[in-house]
Amino acid sequence: MLSPDTPLYSHPLPQIEQWLKNQGCQQDDTQLHCWRIQRSSWEAELCLDTEQITVRYFSSAENSQDIQRSFKYSLSREDIEKAVFAGP
Numbered sequence: 001m002l003s004p005d006t007p008l009y010s011h012p013l014p015q016i017e018q019w020l021k022n023q024g025c026q027q028d029d030t031q032l033h034c035w036r037i038q039r040s041s042w043e044a045e046l047c048l049d050t051e052q053i054t055v056r057y058f059s060s061a062e063n064s065q066d067i068q069r070s071f072k073y074s075l076s077r078e079d080i081e082k083a084v085f086a087g088p
Helices: 013-022 077-085
Strands: 034-038 043-048 052-057 067-072
Touching: 052 077, 067 077
Parallel strands: none
Antiparallel strands: 034 043, 043 052, 052 067
16 A cells, blocks of 8 residues: 555555455445445445545434535545544
8 A cells, every 4th residue: 555645546446445445434336436434423425436535424414414525536545534534
């Protein structure tokens, strides 16, 4: 695996997929570019889109609506990891 401060776009897809597995994500069986993760206080879906990772935290807002955030692949793996896996 490349250094954590390397932009995510420099990582080959198999390394990104392994990184997601290491974080506890499970790949969607029908939409292979999407991954699900559950933590004790939140649940989210991550989708590897063309230019960014899109994260949707389910029922996380005060009014129980979903929160969606996007992160460009130009960010480092470490920065994306801190932002995404810290939760909503």
